[in-house]
Amino acid sequence: MTEIPLQDHIAPNGEPMTVRDLASCPPPERWQDWMEYDAKAWPRKVERHYELIPTICFNCEAACGLLAYIDKETGRIKKFEGNPYHPGSRGRNCAKGPATINQINDHERILYPMKRAGKRGEGKWERTTWDEALESIAAKIRAAIVENRRDEVMYHVGRPGHDGYMERVLGAWGVDAHNSHTNVCSSSGRFGYHIWCGLDRPSPDHANARFILLISAHLETGHYFNPQAQRIIEGKMKGAKLAVMDPRLSNTASTADYWLATWPGSEAAVLLAMARIILVEKLYNREYMRRWVNWQEYLAAEHPNEAQTFERFIELLIDLYAEYTPEFAAGESGVAAEMIVDMARQIGHAGTAFAAHTWRAASAGNLGGWQVPRALWFLSVLTGSIGTPGGTAPYAWNKFVPTPFLKPGPTDVWNELLFPPEYPLANYELSILLPYFLKEGRGKVSAYFTRVYNPVWTNPDGTAWIEALTNEQQIELHAALTPTWNETAWYADYVLPMGLASERHDLMSQETHAARWIGFRQPVLRVYEERHGKPVEFTYQANPGEVWEEDEFWIELSWRIDPDGSLGIRRYFESPYRPGAKLTIEEYYRWMFENSVPGLPEAAAQEGLSPLAYMQKYGAFTIPEEKAPVFQINEQAVKPDLLQGASVDAQTGVLTSGGVKVGVMIDGKACEGFPTPSRKLEFYSATMKEWGWPEGAVPGYTHSHVHPSQIDPARGEYLLIPTFRLPTLIHTRSHNAKWLNEISNANPVWIHPRDAQRIGVQTGDLVRVTTDIGYYVNRAWVTEGIRPGVVACSHHMGRWRLATGTGADRWASAKVELGKGQDGIWHMRQVEGVRPYESKDPDSSRIFWREAGVHQNLTFPVHPDPVSGMHCWHQKVTVTPAQRGDRYGDISVDPHKAQEVYQQWLAMTRPQTQRSDGLRRPLWMLRPYKPAASAYQRAQSIREK
């Protein structure tokens, strides 16, 4: 057997690994016919032959590679293993990757398109055809477009699983329709990075770091966790120190050199104290800061009478952060001052090899949570570790999104249900507020898609979503595109089954490490059939039942919206190879692989393959670094064609060409810089000041809504962390994976022994957790793994269904009664927990767990951060022993109180509706689907066009 080097794959002894080292990773020359002995036939040696086809996991956003083992005798998928040729995951997966086989074989999955047969939410369904569903939905969308109600279409996505496809579809339709889950996920995490550097996610090079700082639990469960976890361990094995800020002793914290059990919301204070030490002790990277921080702009705006020198800037910085002493940070956070000093020095000495990452956690939990990534990035700026080997890059430097053929221009529509005037700086759509906006009459939705998204269960105040979804004046048509049953699909008009990891096409790239790669998700049974001479027109013909994929669905829908091409939509869905003919999904990807991926055609040619065949064979490709560099992109010279005719601002050095900022002069060199107004790293944000938040113009520390001053332990009040993940589950999608539910099937309330003793509860006892709008009843888990005064409950469990057979899978859901009393209060009670049952899967009769967890999110009011729009998840709660009559899983929600809390948080906003420039939002800031500049003008009403 030849030895085939694995990309970036290092053995524990530091040597590059080969396929031969990994006996469980068959080499690709044998993927056509791979033999394994049948384990169940043991001790007989019965050969099983498999064809191995690569695809991409769909159970989280990390996009790890999978290999589907297709049994050549049955034509069925036997199992999934890792794809060793995938640059991000390198053959390794977490438990959720191989558990894809459970989801595919789940006997309760949705196999056919369905249409409601009764009232919405009544739970009556009838099977329909794809054709009927497409015609009906297309008619609704076509009417909205033709009648210029282009703000009445809404596509609400949880897990996109692709890069750019849907933005192209919505662009072709000319609607402002992109809604996302991001403001229950990462709006604040993103905002803190965005305001510094114009890009909104970090990409640490953990493997080469000397010091790694994580805020939350990335190694075990976080963003891109398997690919990043591998590299954190590599870094540690090479001597890097690992520090974790997390009030909970996560698996990650348990492997760290430093565990900082900070009071939630105090993280920015600790980080700023570290920044001050690095400044005072002159551990900062002077040259990097002098060249790349917009200190001149800060001095000119805030200290015009001071010497306009870098040295004076540093002195003023030290003054500015004078109050952030280690003792102050220790007082806020509860972390020892000595540890803060020690860590600050280690970070300073790590210099350009300081890797740092935060995503949800503190950012997602707290009012002003965006100050946490902002303060963390400050440390990266001070150490000059932005985009260096061992440092942290803006995500776009470690990601590659190929351009498709014929890209539509931006729409001229602005949808105020998505970006309302109160939140001009919101990082993503204000999706959690949609039910409130609809109730206030701010608009309506003609056609609403939920796609791999379950707002009734995932969002705060899910009962508000039930009320909106059952109001057919507010939402006229709801189509749920989903691979699994979920609580929101119950309130749909159409439930349309979409494919899992091995049942769909997608192209993905993620910032898993210091490289740029693409991964190709494929419907493996379709590929198998086509390889064996059986043509497949649509993916649902090869998938189980009639499970389809979104890519083909949108092409078909677009043709039905614009059948004769008169709306200008159809042309985006015509073949680039066969003029006028309908685009096939193979052609869509083939064109990109041939034309938009540097180095792929050459690599394919070396193997005598077409670019498409190469991607179908290996499932992933790393862009050669000489074609797409990954380090310090800001230092790159501005391209000569952009320099021609460019003008330089004498004061700021910013280069402008054709009205667009293209770079900045640094020490006489025209550099690309960062996509910010100054093209530098914006320590000072004029944007914040101009848009109503002058106190946020520089990195700072905001007192969270759950700051200790807001919580009175004497009254039995605690801070509830409801956001933490378990490594074996993913939100709403893993409930039909039996192996995962066997591993994780409870979400008790973590409580410190001291607190448990005070209220008199022990592990397993029922407690009532009361929020501002209601309560839930759950079991206590007494543990020293949580800091005193704080309780925590994982958000993964508590799935529920109103019937059996539809609504949610029995592996992980409780049957409940849900209703509104005379007093207007919502109540939920579990009437049947998880039970063994007979089915064609013998494992269903072996279920040993009895509870499905508790759905805590229903009891949370909305807390939209007034700047980023992020829902601030942490709650002030009381925790008491359960009361007489309380039962496990009970939930109570008062919608009137929920409305009051919504109003209180809305009152914290600072709308900028009277601006002389008429802008709704700064033009330079990101929007996931960005309309044309004309749509940013507030005077432009869609109805007037």
Ligand code: SF4
């Ligand atoms: S980390 Fe796990 S769930 Fe996420 S893509 Fe990788 S294998 Fe799948």
